[in-house]
Amino acid sequence: MPERLAQRLAAPLVDRLAIVGIGLIGSSIARAVRQRGLARHIAIADHDPAAADTARRLGLGDAVGTDAAAAARAADVVILCVPVGACGAVAAAIASALKPGAIVSDVGSVKASVVTQVAPHLPLGVHFVPAHPVAGTENSGPEAGFAGLFLNRWCILTPPEGANPEAVAALRALWEGMGANVEVMTAEHHDLVLAITSHLPHLIAYNIVGTAADLETVTRSEVIKFSAGGFRDFTRIAASDPTMWRDVFLHNKDAVLEMIGRFNEDLAALARAIRWSDGDALFELFTRTRAIRRGIIDLGQETAEPDFGRRHAEAEPE
Amino acid sequence: MPERLAQRLAAPLVDRLAIVGIGLIGSSIARAVRQRGLARHIAIADHDPAAADTARRLGLGDAVGTDAAAAARAADVVILCVPVGACGAVAAAIASALKPGAIVSDVGSVKASVVTQVAPHLPLGVHFVPAHPVAGTENSGPEAGFAGLFLNRWCILTPPEGANPEAVAALRALWEGMGANVEVMTAEHHDLVLAITSHLPHLIAYNIVGTAADLETVTRSEVIKFSAGGFRDFTRIAASDPTMWRDVFLHNKDAVLEMIGRFNEDLAALARAIRWSDGDALFELFTRTRAIRRGIIDLGQETAEPDFGRRHAEAEPE
Numbered sequence: 001m002p003e004r005l006a007q008r009l010a011a012p013l014v015d016r017l018a019i020v021g022i023g024l025i026g027s028s029i030a031r032a033v034r035q036r037g038l039a040r041h042i043a044i045a046d047h048d049p050a051a052a053d054t055a056r057r058l059g060l061g062d063a064v065g066t067d068a069a070a071a072a073r074a075a076d077v078v079i080l081c082v083p084v085g086a087c088g089a090v091a092a093a094i095a096s097a098l099k100p101g102a103i104v105s106d107v108g109s110v111k112a113s114v115v116t117q118v119a120p121h122l123p124l125g126v127h128f129v130p131a132h133p134v135a136g137t138e139n140s141g142p143e144a145g146f147a148g149l150f151l152n153r154w155c156i157l158t159p160p161e162g163a164n165p166e167a168v169a170a171l172r173a174l175w176e177g178m179g180a181n182v183e184v185m186t187a188e189h190h191d192l193v194l195a196i197t198s199h200l201p202h203l204i205a206y207n208i209v210g211t212a213a214d215l216e217t218v219t220r221s222e223v224i225k226f227s228a229g230g231f232r233d234f235t236r237i238a239a240s241d242p243t244m245w246r247d248v249f250l251h252n253k254d255a256v257l258e259m260i261g262r263f264n265e266d267l268a269a270l271a272r273a274i275r276w277s278d279g280d281a282l283f284e285l286f287t288r289t290r291a292i293r294r295g296i297i298d299l300g301q302e303t304a305e306p307d308f309g310r311r312h313a314e315a316e317p318e
Numbered sequence: 319m320p321e322r323l324a325q326r327l328a329a330p331l332v333d334r335l336a337i338v339g340i341g342l343i344g345s346s347i348a349r350a351v352r353q354r355g356l357a358r359h360i361a362i363a364d365h366d367p368a369a370a371d372t373a374r375r376l377g378l379g380d381a382v383g384t385d386a387a388a389a390a391r392a393a394d395v396v397i398l399c400v401p402v403g404a405c406g407a408v409a410a411a412i413a414s415a416l417k418p419g420a421i422v423s424d425v426g427s428v429k430a431s432v433v434t435q436v437a438p439h440l441p442l443g444v445h446f447v448p449a450h451p452v453a454g455t456e457n458s459g460p461e462a463g464f465a466g467l468f469l470n471r472w473c474i475l476t477p478p479e480g481a482n483p484e485a486v487a488a489l490r491a492l493w494e495g496m497g498a499n500v501e502v503m504t505a506e507h508h509d510l511v512l513a514i515t516s517h518l519p520h521l522i523a524y525n526i527v528g529t530a531a532d533l534e535t536v537t538r539s540e541v542i543k544f545s546a547g548g549f550r551d552f553t554r555i556a557a558s559d560p561t562m563w564r565d566v567f568l569h570n571k572d573a574v575l576e577m578i579g580r581f582n583e584d585l586a587a588l589a590r591a592i593r594w595s596d597g598d599a600l601f602e603l604f605t606r607t608r609a610i611r612r613g614i615i616d617l618g619q620e621t622a623e624p625d626f627g628r629r630h631a632e633a634e635p636e
């Protein structure tokens with residue numbers, strides 16, 4: 001694919017790309033952009049010197065440092081890859097370094113709050129196109145990234161009203177260049193959609209792992225031993241980056257609380273069905289939910305292999 | 319391994335094994351026992367003629383039919399691999415066919431209820447050793463099974479007080495022969511442990527998938543498209559067999575309702591932390607839960623690969 005893309009494109013899409021924050025997402029962007037020749041020059045900044053050192057050692061960019069403004073200076077596209085709660089401060093730090101016509105974007109899992117935080121800092125003539133690639137793993141840091149992370153995943157753009165169409169088109173092309181499908185919606189709708197497809201699942205996973213850890217009648221070693229009964233599935237997303245997820249919940253409060261409310265109502269109904277031995281109600285729900293997974297697999301958003309295709313070191317071939 | 323085992327064992331552990339119910343678990347037992355030479359003769363019965371036909375076509379046993387009593391006749395070990403709610407009826411059906419000294423076991427995810435259902439039907443001189451292999455996938459039916467399903471997974475035995483020690487030892491050897499680790503506990507403790515490590519996770523998964531399916535502000539196609547943000551993880555166990563899981567909840571009511579209560583209390587505290595922007599409380603929980611996953615990986619009950627080691631057909635090598 002890189003070869004074919006390179007043939008198709010006379011020149012890189014972006015002359016100078018800046019990535020601020022070189023964790024899982026930032027480092028995956030750096031790798032994908034490099035692999036597919038989407039930018040001529042990649043500048044990377046991370047306020048953590050250790051992360052910057054790792055990025056330098058891995059050769060993720062042409063210039064790597066700890067100063068966000070230095071990376072953003074002269075950049076055509078700047079992508080903020082920091083926790084949602086840090087976006088405002090980073091925008092303030094880079095504002096005066098931005099060149100006219102530059103495109104500023106981000107990768108935050110919450111969009112309305114990012115707009116509120118970032119927009120006021122940006123000088124006139126700079127284009128702001130918020131984005132959210134719906135992709136990730138439970139791992140964090142510059143070494144966790146990989147170029148294929150965005151392949152066939154969706155990236156949602158939430159350009160504010162009146163956003164420059166060419167800036168939106170340029171960012172769309174960049175994400176499509178990394179293998180993503182691009183969809184455009186309002187920041188408010190994004191925050192509602194992600195509240196159910198991502199934020200509530202993470203909260204529920206964190207919660208059930210916490211509940212299990214706190215039991216006094218079942219030991220922690222029993223929870224770990226017998227986790228293959230289902231529990232271990234939840235521990236994956238409950239191992240995600242704590243700072244990132246703290247910020248997501250604090251910055252998408254209303255939508256998350258609304259989804260918790262609905263989840264609670266439904267769980268109360270299920271608990272009642274169990275208490276009153278309403279097997280038909282249970283069977284009806286358990287049958288209905290199968291169709292959703294089928295849809296996800298059919299859309300290529302999930303593997304069709306049983307058990308996520310988990311491999312176990314101990315398993316011998318049959 | 320089959321070769322080494324065959325050398326170690328002068329003769330198969332079991333002369334005649336009967337498996338009643340040839341779904342995911344029953345067919346995995348048939349395959350594991352056959353592969354490792356653990357029984358001289360395997361008789362299979364399934365009340366569904368289509369399942370029996372499939373088992374016959376796959377060559378899973380030496381004799382395959384629809385009559386549980388016929389399969390159980392002359393068997394040294396009979397394993398009931400049917401939904402928990404069907405155990406009593408199957409025990410009644412096979413009781414008069416059982417030979418003196420036979421061992422009856424099961425694979426149900428609930429144990430106290432199985433004891434209550436099965437024990438009264440068994441004639442004197444027959445040994446009852448309930449068992450639960452904590453292993454599975456979201457798939458069902460005779461074709462879903464595989465010989466390696468129990469490798470390095472735990473199998474819990476819950477022999478009633480006064481159970482025959484040789485019968486317990488024989489069943490332990492059979493499960494260890496299939497590659498499982500065996501643990502012994504009371505039926506009551508089992509039901510509490512599994513309520514948190516398996517039953518509650520399944521209920522929560524079914525519930526969140528149902529909540530998402532019922533939203534009117536977010537379309538079902540949006541839920542499917544953007545499921546890679548976390549939601550899709552939950553759809554796997556929410557695709558498990560509806561009959562099996564209906565029975566689990568109806569037969570482990572008290573422990574499941576107790577765990578729902580604890581889960582709800584913890585979720586209420588989390589919702590409150592979000593509402594009042596208590597970022598420290600969120601961060602503390604999100605950090606604590608990481609250790610549990612680490613423990614599960616260290617014990618070999620989970621892959622260390624990110625994202626469960628999911629493979630995507632679309633992903634190209636870097």
